[in-house]
Each structure stands twice: as C-alpha cells, then as structure tokens.
Amino acid sequence: MDKFTSVLTPATKEASYILSSFYIVLGVSVIIFVIVAGLVVYATIRFRRRSGREAKQFSENFWLEVLWISIPLLIVAGLFMVAVRTMSLVNPPTLGDTPDLTVVAHQWWWELHYPRSGVTAANEIHLPVGKHLLLKFESADVIHGFWVPAFGQKIDVIPGHPNTMWLTITRPGRYLGTCSSFCGLGHADMRIQVFAESPEEFKAWLAHERQPALPPRTVEEKKGVQVFREKNCINCHSIAGLATKGREAPDLTHVGSRTTLAAGTLPNTSENLAKWLRNPQAVKKGTRMPDTGLTADQIKYLTTYLEGLK
Amino acid sequence: MSNENSTSEKAGSILEVREYKSLLSWLSSVDHKQIGIMYITTSLLFLLVGVALAMVMRTQLIKPNHHWLSPETYNQVFTMHGTTMVFLAVMPMLTGFMVYFTPLMIGARDVSFPRMNALAYWLYLMGGILIYFSFLTGDTLHAGWSAYAPLTSVNYSMNKYLVGTGVDYWIIGLLLTGAGTIMTAINILVTVVDLRPPDMKLTRIPLFVWMSSINAVLMVLALPALNAALVMLFMDRHLNALFFNTSAGGNPLLWEHSFWFFGHPEVYILILPGFGIISEVIPVFSRKPIFGYAFMTAATVAIGFLSFGVWAHHMFATGMNFTVYYVFALSTVLIAVPTGIKIFNWIATMWGGSISFDTAMLFCIAFIIQFTIGGLSGVVFATVPVDWELTHSYFVVAHFHYTLLGGTIFTVMAGFYYWYPKITGRMLFEGLGKIQFWLMVIGFNGTFFILHFAGLAGMPRRVYTYPDLPHLATINLISSCFAYVLGLGFLLFFINLVISLFKGKPANDNPWGGWTLEWATSSPPPAHNFDRIPPIRSIRPLWDLEQSQKQSGAAALPSHGGENV
Numbered sequence: 001m002d003k004f005t006s007v008l009t010p011a012t013k014e015a016s017y018i019l020s021s022f023y024i025v026l027g028v029s030v031i032i033f034v035i036v037a038g039l040v041v042y043a044t045i046r047f048r049r050r051s052g053r054e055a056k057q058f059s060e061n062f063w064l065e066v067l068w069i070s071i072p073l074l075i076v077a078g079l080f081m082v083a084v085r086t087m088s089l090v091n092p093p094t095l096g097d098t099p100d101l102t103v104v105a106h107q108w109w110w111e112l113h114y115p116r117s118g119v120t121a122a123n124e125i126h127l128p129v130g131k132h133l134l135l136k137f138e139s140a141d142v143i144h145g146f147w148v149p150a151f152g153q154k155i156d157v158i159p160g161h162p163n164t165m166w167l168t169i170t171r172p173g174r175y176l177g178t179c180s181s182f183c184g185l186g187h188a189d190m191r192i193q194v195f196a197e198s199p200e201e202f203k204a205w206l207a208h209e210r211q212p213a214l215p216p217r218t219v220e221e222k223k224g225v226q227v228f229r230e231k232n233c234i235n236c237h238s239i240a241g242l243a244t245k246g247r248e249a250p251d252l253t254h255v256g257s258r259t260t261l262a263a264g265t266l267p268n269t270s271e272n273l274a275k276w277l278r279n280p281q282a283v284k285k286g287t288r289m290p291d292t293g294l295t296a297d298q299i300k301y302l303t304t305y306l307e308g309l310k
Numbered sequence: 311m312s313n314e315n316s317t318s319e320k321a322g323s324i325l326e327v328r329e330y331k332s333l334l335s336w337l338s339s340v341d342h343k344q345i346g347i348m349y350i351t352t353s354l355l356f357l358l359v360g361v362a363l364a365m366v367m368r369t370q371l372i373k374p375n376h377h378w379l380s381p382e383t384y385n386q387v388f389t390m391h392g393t394t395m396v397f398l399a400v401m402p403m404l405t406g407f408m409v410y411f412t413p414l415m416i417g418a419r420d421v422s423f424p425r426m427n428a429l430a431y432w433l434y435l436m437g438g439i440l441i442y443f444s445f446l447t448g449d450t451l452h453a454g455w456s457a458y459a460p461l462t463s464v465n466y467s468m469n470k471y472l473v474g475t476g477v478d479y480w481i482i483g484l485l486l487t488g489a490g491t492i493m494t495a496i497n498i499l500v501t502v503v504d505l506r507p508p509d510m511k512l513t514r515i516p517l518f519v520w521m522s523s524i525n526a527v528l529m530v531l532a533l534p535a536l537n538a539a540l541v542m543l544f545m546d547r548h549l550n551a552l553f554f555n556t557s558a559g560g561n562p563l564l565w566e567h568s569f570w571f572f573g574h575p576e577v578y579i580l581i582l583p584g585f586g587i588i589s590e591v592i593p594v595f596s597r598k599p600i601f602g603y604a605f606m607t608a609a610t611v612a613i614g615f616l617s618f619g620v621w622a623h624h625m626f627a628t629g630m631n632f633t634v635y636y637v638f639a640l641s642t643v644l645i646a647v648p649t650g651i652k653i654f655n656w657i658a659t660m661w662g663g664s665i666s667f668d669t670a671m672l673f674c675i676a677f678i679i680q681f682t683i684g685g686l687s688g689v690v691f692a693t694v695p696v697d698w699e700l701t702h703s704y705f706v707v708a709h710f711h712y713t714l715l716g717g718t719i720f721t722v723m724a725g726f727y728y729w730y731p732k733i734t735g736r737m738l739f740e741g742l743g744k745i746q747f748w749l750m751v752i753g754f755n756g757t758f759f760i761l762h763f764a765g766l767a768g769m770p771r772r773v774y775t776y777p778d779l780p781h782l783a784t785i786n787l788i789s790s791c792f793a794y795v796l797g798l799g800f801l802l803f804f805i806n807l808v809i810s811l812f813k814g815k816p817a818n819d820n821p822w823g824g825w826t827l828e829w830a831t832s833s834p835p836p837a838h839n840f841d842r843i844p845p846i847r848s849i850r851p852l853w854d855l856e857q858s859q860k861q862s863g864a865a866a867l868p869s870h871g872g873e874n875v
Contacts, residue, residue, distance in 0.1 A: 005768040005779050007699055018695045025693050029686035036653060036682045043660040044675055047596070048667070055597035055664040065605045068654040069647060076643035079693055083639050086695040087632060107466075142461045143562060145627065145702055149768035153698035156628045159460065160556030161563060163629035176779065180702040180770045181627075182454050184461055185381050188773035264777075285381050 004150040005176045011196065013168040014090045015152030021086040025079060032075075090153060094164050099136035101125065105144035105157040107288060108179070108186030109250055109263040119209040120238075122250030123263045125194045128202035129169045137163045142184060148177030148194055156181050169196045176264075185286025191264025212241030213253045213309050224305025227298045236289075239309070249289065256309040262287065273303045322816050323735040324834045340424035341837060345431050346410025347733065352435055353403035354807070359442075360394040361800045363387050368757070368793035371786050374778040384774035385452035386476075390445075392455030393480065396580065397487055398438045400718055404583040405434075405494050407725055408522040410733065412498055414828035414835060415516045417843040418505035421497045430490035430497070437486030444479035451480040454772060456573065457543075459554035459565035464547050477547065481540045488533045488540075495529035498522055509846045516826045516849060517600060520607050521586035524614045525579055531618065532575035539568035563628060570621035578617040580714060582610065584721030585652060588674050591724050592656050594824045595671035596663030599850055602655040609648035609655075616645045626697040635694050642692035649685055653678060668822070669743030670727035676751050677720040684712030687762070705765025711758045723750070723803065728824075730810065731817030735833045738810045742802060749799030756792025760785050825850035 010016045047055075103125075104111040112121040127133060137146055139159040146165075147154035155163045177192035197205065216222045225242065228234060236249035258268050262284045266272040275282075277299045280289040294302065324347075329335055336344060366387050370379045379387070409427060413420055421427050444450045451474075453461040460466055462477045502515070502523045515523075543565070545551035552558040554565050593600045600606060622630065622638040656678055665671065687709040691697045700706065723746075730738045767781045776782055820829040829852055831840050847854045 003779075006781075007766045007768065015699075018699050021693055022690070022696045022699065025690050025696060029689060033682055033686055036657070037679050039657050040660075040675060040678050043657055043663075044665060044667075047660060047663050047665050049597075049664045053664060056662040057598060058662065059599040059601050059603065059659075061602075061658075064658070065602055065651070065655075069651060072647045072650040076646055076689070076692075079689060080640055080643050083693040083695060084636065086693075087635065090695050090698070142466055143458055145770075147702070147768075147770065149699075153695065154627055154702060155698070156625075158562060158628060160561060161629065176768070176777075178768075178770050178773075182385075182458070182461070182772040184453075184466060185385065187385075188381060188775055191777070 003174055003176055004171075007149045007152075009150055010152060011150040011169055011171045011173065011175060012152055013170060014166060015150060016170075017086050017089045018152045021082050024082055028075060028079065091164075091166055094134060094166075097134050099164065100131075100133040101127065102136045102138065103146060103157070104138045104140055105146070105179070105183075105190075106140045106248075107142060107184055108190035108284070108286065110190075110192060111140070111250070114206065114209075117206045117210060119206055120240075120251045121209060121254070122258075123191075123193070123260070124258050125192065126202055126205045127167070127169060127194060127196055128199040129172050129196050130199065131168065133167045133169070135165045135167060137165070143181050144179050144183045144190070145181030146177070146192070147180035148175050148192055150175045151177070151194070154180045172196045172198060186263075186284055189263060189265045189284045189287075191260075193260065193264060208257075209254055211254075213239045215241070216305060217308075218304070220301050221305045221308055223301040224303075227294065227302045228305065231292045231294060231298065231302075232290075233292070233302075252306060252309060254309055256307045262289075268307075270303050270307050273306060274299050277302060323811070324733065325811065326735075327834060329837055340420075340428045342409050342413050342421045342424065342427060343733075343835060343837075343839075345427050346406045348431055349402050349406030349409055349434070350733075352431075352438070353399050353406060354804070356394050356398040356438060357400075357403065358800075358804060360391055360399050361797060363391040363394065365793065365797050367391060368790040370774060371776070372790040373787065374776055374783050376775050379774060381774040382452065385772075386445075386450040388772060389451050389454050389457075390441075393441065393451070393484075395714070396455060396576070397484060398434075398441070400580050400714065400722070401491065401576075402434055402487075403722055404525075404580070404718075405491065407587070407722075407729070408498055408525070408583055409494060411729065411828055412501055412519055412522055413505065414732075414831070414839060415519050415826050416502060416506045416510055417827045417840060417846070418501060418507075419839055422500040422504055423493075423497050426493050427497055430493040433490030433493070434487045437483040437488075437490065439483075440479050440486065441483035444476040447475050447479070449474065450476040452476065456569055457565075458569075459543065459546075459562040460556070462543060462547075463554060474547075478544070481544050481547075485537055485540050488537050491529050492533050495526035495533075498526040499530070502526075507843055507846065511846075513604075514846050514849050514851075517589035517603065517606055518583070518586035518826075521582045521589070521610050524610050525582040525586075528575045528579050528582070528614055528617060532572045532579065535568055536572035536576075539565060539572070542568070563625075566625050566628065567621070570624045571618075573624065574621040575614075575617045577710075577713070578613055580718050581721075582613070584677075584718045584725075585610070587721045587725040587728070588656060588677060590824075590826065591670050591674050591728050592659050594728075594822050595668060595674070596660045596665050597823075598659055598663040599848075599853075600655070601658035601661075602651070603849060605651055606655050609651040612648040613645060616641055616648070620645060623692060623697070626691075626694050627701050639692055639694050643689060646685060646689050646692075653682060653685075668727065669738070669740055669747055670724045670822075672744065672747045673720045673724035673727065676747070677717060677724065680712055680716030680720065680754070683759075684709060684717055687712060700765055702770055703765035704761045704769045704771055707771050708758045708761035708765065711754075711761075716754050716758070720750075723747075726803075726807070728822065729828075730807075731821045732828055732833050732835070734811055734814070735817055736810050736814030737817050737821060738806050738814060742806045746799050746802040746806065749795055749802065753792050753794075753796025753799050757789050757796055760789050760792075764789070820852070825852040827851060 004011055010019050098115055102113040110123050137157040139157045144157040145154055146157055155165050173196055175194040179190035216225050234243045236246040238244045238246045238251045240253040261268050265284050280287050542553040546553050552560045554560045554562050589600055619641040623642045727738055764785045817833045819832050830844055844851050844855050
C-alpha cells in the first residue's frame with residue numbers, strides 16, 4: 001500500500017480545501033515577491049553609482065504612499081475571506097456529536113477508542129473511507145500534536161482541553177503521521193499510522209478488534225502468559241480476556257496484528273519485540289516502559305505469546 | 311577644552327583611547343559607549359555559541375535515522391539555540407546598538423540614567439551566564455525556547471539524574487536579563503524624550519532612534535508578561551502553585567497565552583531596531599534622504615500597536631473559538647500593511663539614487679528581498695487553515711529564520727559594516743566583507759529555502775531524527791551542506807571583526823558621508839561625545855551643513871544655532 005506523507009498529496013476533502021487556499025496564498029505571495037524583488041533588482045542596476053549623475057533629492061509622494069497602503073489592504077482583506085471560508089468548510093461545528101474516534105495522547109504513544117463500537121487499540125488507526133468522521137483528542141500528560149500531513153490540519157492535544165477535528169478520507173491507503181508538538185524525550189519516536197479502508201474492511205477490522213485475546217495454546221504461550229502476569233506487565237498493559245486493569249500503556253489484545261512496535265519505532269517482528277523487551281531504553285530513549293529484567297527464556301515465551309495475539 | 315583642536319586630539323583607534331585601557335574602566339563604566347560595546351561584544355560571543363549549536367543541529371539532521379546525538383542532547387541543543395539567539399544574542403546586540411547610538415544620534419552626552427544602564431548590562435551578562443551554567447549540571451532546559459507547560463513542571467522535566475534544575479536556571483536567568491532589558495528600554499525612552507537638543511524636533515529624529523524608541527515601548531510592555539509567566543512557573547515548581555496543572559484546575563494554555571503575549575511583540579523587538587539600521591544605511595549609500603519619513607514612523611507605530619494584538623496566531627492549532635481565530639487572523643494580516651509600507655519606502659529611497667555597493671548596502675539589499683519572503687510566508691500562516699496544516703512543521707522553521715536570520719541578522723551585519731568605523735576608528739575589511747556577504751546569502755538561502763519543502767513533505771520541527779520518508783533525506787542533506795557555508799560566512803565575520811581592530815584601515819570621522827549626528831564627532835567619539843553640535847534643521851543635519859558650506863564657501867561650523875555641550 002502507498003505511504004502518503006506529504007501535505008501536497010491530500011487524502012481528505014478537508015486537506016484539499018486547505019491545499020487550495022494554500023495555493024491561493026502562495027500564488028498571491030509569488031506575484032508580490034516578483035514585484036518587490038523586480039523593483040529591488042531594477043533599482044540596484046538602474047541607479048548604481050555612475051560618474052556624472054547625481055542622486056535626486058526627492059523624499060515624499062503622498063499618493064504613492066496611499067497606493068501602497070490601499071492595495072495591500074485589499075489583498076489582505078481578500079486573503080482573510082479565503083481563510084474564513086476555508087475554516088468553516090474544514091471544521092463545521094460539532095453540535096455535541098459522538099466522536100467516531102477518540103485519541104488519547106500519552107508520552108509517547110497514542111491510545112485509541114472507538115466509542116461507537118467500544119474498541120480500544122493503540123498507535124495504528126483504522127478509519128473508513130468516504131465518511132464524515134469526527135475525531136476527538138485528549139492528552140493524558142503534556143501537550144502533544146496530532147498530524148497526518150495528507151489529512152490536512154493538525155491539532156494540538158492539550159491536557160484538560162479536548163479538541164476535535166473533522167475528516168472525510170477520499171482515498172484508501174496507509175498514511176503516516178507524527179506527533180507535531182514537542183512533548184519530551186520520545187517526541188521524534190511518537191509516530192502515527194492510519195489505515196484508510198473501505199467501510200466493509202473497516203467493519204471487519206472493528207469486529208476482529210472487538211474479540212477478546214486468543215487464549216494461549218502451546219506450552220510456550222502459556223509460559224508467556226505467566227511471565228506477563230508475574231513480571232508486572234499486567235500493571236500497565238491490558239489484554240482483553242486476560243487482564244484489563246492496566247491503562248498506562250498500550251492495549252495488547254491484538255498486538256500481534258499490528259505492523260509496528262513502540263509507536264512506529266520498529267517493524268513488528270519477533271526479533272524486534274525481543275529486542276524491545278530486552279532493553280526498552282535502547283530502542284526508544286525515554287520510554288516509560290521499565291526494564292523488567294527478563295531472562296532470555298522469559299523473553300522468548302513472552303514474545304511467542306504476544307506475537308500470537310493476532 | 312577648546313573646540314578647535316578636538317580633531318587633532320582624537321585617537322586613531324579605540325585601542326589607543328587612554329580611558330579604555332584599564333580593565334577597571336570597563337568594569338566600572340557608566341559610559342553609554344563602553345556599555346554599548348560590552349553589550350555588543352557579549353552578544354557576539356553568545357551569537358558564536360548559538361551558531362555553533364546550529365551547526366551541531368544541522369549535522370545531526372544531515373541524514374535520516376542518525377543517532378550521533380541522543381534525543382536528550384539534541385533537545386537541549388535546540389532549546390539553547392533558540393534561547394541563546396533570542397535572549398542572549400540578537401536582542402542584546404540590538405540593545406547594544408541602541409545604547410551606543412541613541413545618544414550620539416540625538417546629540418546627547420549620554421543616556422538619562424547611566425548607572426542604570428550599567429546595571430542593565432551586568433544583569434544581562436549574569437543572566438546569560440546563569441542560563442549557560444545549567445550545562446554544567448548536565449541538565450539544561452530541554453523543552454524548547456517557548457518552554458510549554460506542563461513539560462516544564464516538576465513531573466515532566468526530570469531526567470534520570472535531576473529534577474529539571476535546568477528549568478530553574480532558565481527561569482532565573484531570563485528574569486535577570488528581562489529586568490535588564492526593561493531598564494534599558496526605560497533609559498532609551500527617557501533619553502529620547504528628555505535629552506534632545508532644543509532644535510531636534512520630533513520630526514527630525516533619525517529613523518533608527520524612532521524605531522529604537524518604539525522598540526523600547528514594546529520592551530517595557532511585553533517583557534513584564536514574560537516575567538509574570540516565569541514567576542508563575544517558578545511558583546508552580548517550588549511552591550506547588552498549580553497555575554498550569556490541569557488535574558488541579560490549572561491550565562497549560564495560560565502559559566501559552568502569557569508567553570506569546572510577550573513572544574509576539576518580542577519578534578518585533580527583534581526586528582524594529584534592524585529596520586532602523588536599514589533606514590539609516592540605505593539613504594547614505596543611495597545618497598538620498600529616506601523616502602516617506604512620516605509614513606515610515608507611522609508604520610512603525612502601527613506595527614508596535616498591532617504587535618500586541620496578534621499573539622494568539624501562535625496558537626491557531628490549540629482549538630480555540632472561531633471568533634478568536636477571526637480576530638487574530640485579521641490583526642495578523644493587517645500587520646503586513648505597515649511592513650509593506652516600509653519595504654516600498656526603502657525601495658523608493660533607492661529609486662533615483664546613486665547607489666554604491668559597499669558591504670553594508672549589500673546586506674540591506676539582500677535583507678529587503680529575504681525579509682519579503684519571510685513576510686509573505688507569515689501571511690501564509692495568517693491564513694488560519696493553512697496554519698493548521700503547516701504550523702509546528704519545518705515550514706515554520708524556514709519562515710522565522712527568513713525574518714530573524716535573513717532579516718534581523720542581515721540588518722545587524724549592515725549595522726556592523728556601517729558603524730564599526732565609528733565605534734573603533736578602524737574600517738572593516740571590505741573585500742573580506744563581500745566574501746562574507748556572498749557566503750551568507752548563498753548559505754542562508756540554501757539552508758532555509760529548501761526547509762519550506764521539508765515542512766510540506768511532513769517533517770515536524772524539534773525532532774532529533776526523522777524516518778527515511780520520501781524527499782526528507784535529500785532536503786536535509788542539501789540544507790545541512792549549505793548550513794556549513796553559512797557557518798563559514800559567520801566565521802569570516804568574526805575574523806574580520808578581530809583583525810580589523812588591529813589591521814583595519816584607519817577611519818576618518820565620516821567615512822561613508824553619513825548625515826546624522828554620530829558622524830559629526832570623531833571616530834571613536836570622545837568620552838563627552840560632542841565638542842559642538844551642528845544646527846539641526848532636518849533629519850540630515852550634516853547634509854544641511856554641507857549645503858550651507860557649499861553656498862558660503864566657509865569651512866567652519868556656523869556659529870548660529872550650534873550648541874556647546
């Protein structure tokens with residue numbers, strides 16, 4: 001699947017509106033720049049010092065001043081109207097609608113809730129194409145920022161100040177994004193992936209996510225569950241069907257079906273998961289995940305169990 | 311002392327001035343010229359550090375997934391780069407020019423409160439040292455120069471060794487420099503109001519002084535907002551005051567509002583004296599009076615006024631009410647109008663002139679073009695939905711470097727090449743200056759123009775490294791390579807400043823044929839500034855003098871209207 005990351009390849013209606021107002025402002029700016037730079041270059045060449053020519057000592061012209069006050073005034077008034085129009089197109093009032101997705105930002109990962117279906121996930125967002133979606137943003141700690149460049153606007157995610165955003169995704173695909181407001185050590189490693197799918201695929205995904213975790217089948221997986229319980233993973237992480245108290249860290253119910261680990265830091269493979277469990281700080285500096293002091297065997301069991309949670 | 315032999319008495323270079331030879335004369339000085347020089351020299355040292363930090367940042371960002379620096383180190387480096395450049399390099403450098411030249415340009419003996427002037431400098435120096443001292447604790451502030459709450463609270467600012475002492479050093483250091491800045495601003499204002507000779511009417515004040523005075527008004531009104539925010543933060547950290555703590559009813563947006571209520575006037579504080587320098591240099595090198603003096607002054611007042619009504623445009627992505635957005639979007643686009651007035655008046659000043667391309671003038675010309683780019687990308691951000699898209703990205707980094715580096719730093723360079731002879735009695739090397747100019751123009755535009763595209767490609771600012779996404783590797787590689795060219799330009803500048811002091815061509819009193827009063831005294835000026843002040847009939851007293859001498863053929867200063875000081 002494509003990985004659209006650029007502002008210039010919009011994947012939502014809202015992003016297209018914003019991009020067209022960007023192009024309007026850009027066009028006006030380029031024209032103004034060409035005029036100003038042209039005048040400067042012309043003046044420097046035409047009026048360079050030459051023998052036999054004295055500088056003319058004029059220093060004011062009222063109507064000229066009026067001209068270059070009024071024309072910019074008209075231009076900025078026009079640009080303001082562009083801004084106002086685009087704003088209401090992009091973010092109409094929410095009128096107390098239930099959000100389709102609530103994103104809770106943590107240092108340094110994303111907690112995801114789909115209020116309509118009760119699904120909880122982390123870091124990898126699935127959304128349907130073609131629907132007018134309302135996203136709500138909350139922060140569990142400091143100020144973060146939600147930015148998927150192909151979706152247009154970004155929004156600050158502020159503790160005690162929930163924000164919303166409307167989206168109508170127009171093209172299916174995998175879209176990358178990132179935390180945009182500096183939030184501390186792990187800021188650069190707080191990435192977002194959005195899988196925009198057809199409504200049917202999305203429904204299927206929700207149904208899958210709503211299932212509790214697969215029970216352990218092999219001996220190794222059972223030992224993995226034991227490690228999960230005994231080594232305090234259980235205090236922060238939840239696995240539906242096993243333990244649901246932990247809220248501090250990503251929900252692991254279907255961790256095996258995700259494509260990346262640690263908020264987009266690593267591709268999700270057994271080797272990478274083992275590496276992550278062995279020394280979280282070496283993979284993602286600052287992460288709140290403690291070094292749990294697992295032995296090589298314990299890591300093997302836990303990895304086998306978690307990777308099996310498809 | 312008799313007036314006639316003042317020129318024969320003057321020292322050839324600042325190094326030969328007897329009063330300046332002992333260290334004690336500097337430590338105990340209340341002379342605005344010495345304090346101005348100390349301001350400028352100290353700020354140059356901080357500028358050197360700030361440039362070095364920038365080189366470190368560009369080296370870290372030279373390729374994707376680069377782990378040369380840890381995020382801890384990089385976060386401290388970018389925070390200190392911003393803090394240094396804004397508070398310790400550019401603002402005090404402009405303040406230094408204001409302190410040195412305001413009295414000279416209005417024909418005054420010194421500033422109104424010389425002792426307070428000295429105190430302000432020493433507060434700035436001590437504040438700067440305190441902020442840098444936190445490097446020794448291994449825990450400098452690492453939350454960005456805007457230090458958003460609650461990242462600076464005790465809970466989130468600690469690393470594994472310490473409870474974020476860097477934040478405390480930063481707070482106290484900024485409170486000290488901030489207090490100093492307010493003192494200097496009051497000093498400049500009172501000096502301009504109170505110490506002008508009787509015939510220096512408001513309509514005859516040089517534009518640099520006008521813009522410095524309006525700048526001083528901004529300083530007096532804006533810095534207290536920062537100081538209040540800093541005190542609140544300090545109380546939060548040490549007295550559990552909960553101003554910014556959401557769980558106890560506080561609000562982190564309070565910090566953003568307080569900070570930007572200071573922060574946006576601050577960006578005009580960082581450019582207005584620069585506008586002043588440009589408004590002095592362009593006329594002299596075009597051999598014409600400034601075009602539209604009254605409109606230039608009025609535009610500066612308008613910018614100063616509007617600058618207090620635009621702060622929330624830094625917060626367009628915080629999810630505020632649409633009405634708030636409309637107000638701030640409107641005030642923000644409006645500020646483009648007075649800025650446009652300035653640009654067009656500078657061009658009109660060049661129009662019909664006889665322009666010589668000395669280094670100072672080259673920097674002015676590049677400034678006009680680069681600042682126009684920075685201004686226009688500012689209008690892009692004033693368009694609220696586009697701001698939603700591009701804020702917090704490298705597009706913003708490119709935008710404000712076009713205004714602060716391509717803008718302010720270029721004006722300061724023009725100021726150095728223009729006034730260095732007056733301050734030191736030596737000329738800066740022009741050849742070296744022109745090489746520096748081209749290195750800086752090429753290096754600056756090469757580094758920052760392309761960063762607009764990094765923002766469009768989806769690169770957020772303040773990341774220690776970035777994934778290998780399309781275009782990012784190429785863009786950053788190009789940007790970093792040009793950054794080294796820019797760094798070389800800065801290096802040549804520092805070399806030029808030092809060697810010109812010893813080997814530079816001796817400067818006469820008025821090497822550029824300037825028309826404002828600072829050129830009516832010796833280079834460097836004597837301790838009492840002026841033996842005699844020519845009559846002031848217009849904004850160009852020395853031009854008037856020249857014309858009357860041409861007419862009368864007399865060489866001496868006319869006795870009428872001249873004033874002994």
